[in-house]
Amino acid sequence: MKYRRIKGTKDILPTESWKWQFIEKKISETLESSGYKEIRTPIFEVTQLFTRGIGEETDVVSKEMYTFLDKGSKSLTLRPELTAPVIRAYIENNLNQINPVNKLYYIGSLFRQERPQKGRLRQFNQFGLEIIGSPNPEADAEVIRIMYDLFSSLGITDMNIKINSIGSRESRKDYLQVLEKSLKPSFNNLCPTCQKRFYKNILRIFDCKNSECQKILDEYAPAIVDHLNEEDTEHFETVKKLLNFTNTPYTIEKKMVRGLDYYTRTTFEITSSLLGSQDAICGGGRYDHLVEDLDGSKTPAVGVACGMERLIMVLDELSVFKETKKSPLFCVTLGDKAIEKVFKLITDLKELGIPAEMDLMRRSIKAQMRQAGKNNAHWVAIIGENEIEKNILVLKNMVKKEQIEISLENAPAEIAKIISLK
């Protein structure tokens, strides 16, 4: 009987929506000024795009997707992330033919069926950017630095940038064998999930929070950065050099591997202590094989995604948001005849570029004035029977508490003049 929102979803009410507008504007301005262009893709895709793109074994794919059959029994999925759809669009629209390197950004809703908690919803929003086509470390560094700059310009100070390299697929293959060998003797001491990981996706053991497993890792597991081949090492060194050169603070997290299978070489995330246990505000990395995995031509790429809800939480915590109240001129009406006049008046005013609104409740003048005050209106126009008789209107400055009479004849232009003088 009573409709309520779906678990894990959120209504963004007028008390909050302005924050979203503010941040979205900031994001697009910042990214556009670095040469990124927006891309918007559909909210759903064929399921296979994600199973192939993200990896069947990942948690996202194996237990968190909203998958359903359409009327033609085709399996579709609400997008749980945006890199795969962007790459699909890149391939499908032959963007590589238009430009050897494509710098794209997106802002949109994603869907994952997880248990909601602080900083985690089932429908949530991310913005992100992708550099598709460049194999070079400056692309990696740029992505990291852009996020750093964006967050800094928003007033975030205590950021922690963690970077790591998990190597190309080639050097990782060798490393995984080394890792397997090093952990094998301790296999029985690993937690049950890690024992499973040992066979399915051994790299994920690094994600385990079990202290026993961590101890084993610290003691026996070689770090992946120490087992990179020459090219990977050089790539990573250059990324670090570029970050150093631009005074971008970072720490190397040798144990950071990421949850999506497509990553290669550089991975990174930025965390904030202002968030709860979900402290990653953005995360990303290089994915040199995703395009070909999705049947495109072999194309290197690097990207990052940022959780908007988490970003807004941090900014709220830092009291970054300041509401700038700019309210339209409020028109008070008294009597039926006034309504016609006022309706025409606000139409004309808006045509002249003057924001204006009229009372819609036909309440007493007092109530309408109160409404205007609550709206924070700087100007109020009053038209009642007396005014119509005299062919005028009353224009009141709510701040100075002064009011003047204006002839109805030329009212819109007259008001426009007075208001813009202020």
Next chain:
RNA sequence: GUGACCAUAGUUCAAUGGUUAGAGCAUCGGUUUGUGGUGCCGAGGAUUUGGGUUCAAUUCCCAGUGGUUACCCCA
């Protein structure tokens, strides 16, 4: 999926095994005649659902639902 905590008005929070379940804020109205913010006065509005214990349950017990949070994993 597992655990913990929570559920009283629009909201934040009180109270109670037994008559009309209170308050702040918010909303609406009044404070003389057609003028907002502060003050004063007033009004509307609530015990999550189902079962059980009891003469009697909003209160105690069980279950459901919902919320928050942690784990897993991620942004």
